[in-house]
Amino acid sequence: MNKPLSPTFAQVFQQNKLTFGLIAPFKGYDKHLPDELTDIGDTAKLAENLGFSALWVRDVPFYDPHFGDVGQGLDPMVTLGYLSAKTDKIVLGTAGLIAPLRSPIHIAKSAVSVDKLSNGRFLLGLSSGDRPVEYPAFGADFAGRAEAFRESVELIKTLTEQHFPKFNGKHYGNLTGNLDLLPKPDYPLPIVAIGRARQELEWLANVPDAWIWHGVNPDDTANIIKDTPTAFGYAQFVEVTDNLNEPARLFNNIYLRGGAKGLAEFWAQEQEKGLSHLALNLKPTNRPADEVLQELAEYVLTKF
Numbered sequence: 001m002n003k004p005l006s007p008t009f010a011q012v013f014q015q016n017k018l019t020f021g022l023i024a025p026f027k028g029y030d031k032h033l034p035d036e037l038t039d040i041g042d043t044a045k046l047a048e049n050l051g052f053s054a055l056w057v058r059d060v061p062f063y064d065p066h067f068g069d070v071g072q073g074l075d076p077m078v079t080l081g082y083l084s085a086k087t088d089k090i091v092l093g094t095a096g097l098i099a100p101l102r103s104p105i106h107i108a109k110s111a112v113s114v115d116k117l118s119n120g121r122f123l124l125g126l127s128s129g130d131r132p133v134e135y136p137a138f139g140a141d142f143a144g145r146a147e148a149f150r151e152s153v154e155l156i157k158t159l160t161e162q163h164f165p166k167f168n169g170k171h172y173g174n175l176t177g178n179l180d181l182l183p184k185p186d187y188p189l190p191i192v193a194i195g196r197a198r199q200e201l202e203w204l205a206n207v208p209d210a211w212i213w214h215g216v217n218p219d220d221t222a223n224i225i226k227d228t229p230t231a232f233g234y235a236q237f238v239e240v241t242d243n244l245n246e247p248a249r250l251f252n253n254i255y256l257r258g259g260a261k262g263l264a265e266f267w268a269q270e271q272e273k274g275l276s277h278l279a280l281n282l283k284p285t286n287r288p289a290d291e292v293l294q295e296l297a298e299y300v301l302t303k304f
Contacts, residue, residue: 096194233277
């Protein structure tokens with residue numbers, strides 16, 4: 001289509017500006033699944049009103065006791081359809097659909113559907129999955145997931161950007177030019193790699209439109225951004241304490257704890273290194289969601 005990316009992409013990934021998103025269910029919870037799921041729409045609307053840039057939903061088909069939680073617990077695309085009706089302007093994204101465990105045709109169809117119904121607010125985040133026990137359940141090849149991931153991305157782009165496309169695949173089916181996928185998006189769907197997906201940095205730097213990682217050592221942020229010019233963000237578990245001035249402390253490069261003001265100072269340093277986006281998972285925060293989001297909006301979002 002030779003069109004620029006959707007303006008939605010720039011709401012989340014901008015040069016010299018750090019934006020903040022929330023990972024569903026957008027609140028803290030103790031168990032593998034929140035006790036209350038039906039409040040997700042109200043929390044999403046609050047996040048939108050407070051100025052958060054994006055809402056991310058995860059794709060976790062099974063409960064694996066080794067990993068513990070199941071994300072928002074609800075199917076990601078059904079959840080995004082619901083959230084698209086509950087919100088008006090905040091960006092909606094997957095973080096990320098497990099590409100090797102899903103048909104790229106179904107991914108493309110559901111992605112365009114959410115994009116259309118949300119008035120172009122969708123970001124397609126794709127991952128290779130991090131739970132080996134899920135692959136046998138799907139009858140999928142765990143060892144070949146890296147190659148399958150790349151082919152899935154290629155096929156999704158082909159389906160959504162070309163009319164009556166042709167495609168010869170190894171892991172998926174073939175297209176001979178006699179079928180078309182409709183509707184087509186108004187802009188090329190922004191594709192975000194979630195995690196490494198077992199890909200080389202060169203691929204991550206040149207194929208997806210953005211990359212969101214996790215477990216990033218802050219000492220490495222600047223070098224990652226230098227080596228992979230793709231727009232870069234990362235995800236963190238965040239415990240927002242009730243002491244606003246408590247300094248931020250990072251554990252194992254993935255669990256960040258501190259007061260809202262302390263967190264803002266920590267993230268300001270990351271912005272200086274060129275970080276574009278932070279996807280916050282509030283699971284460890286044992287406080288009311290509305291209270292926590294209000295604090296983050298007042299003491300963090302206003303600083304960026």
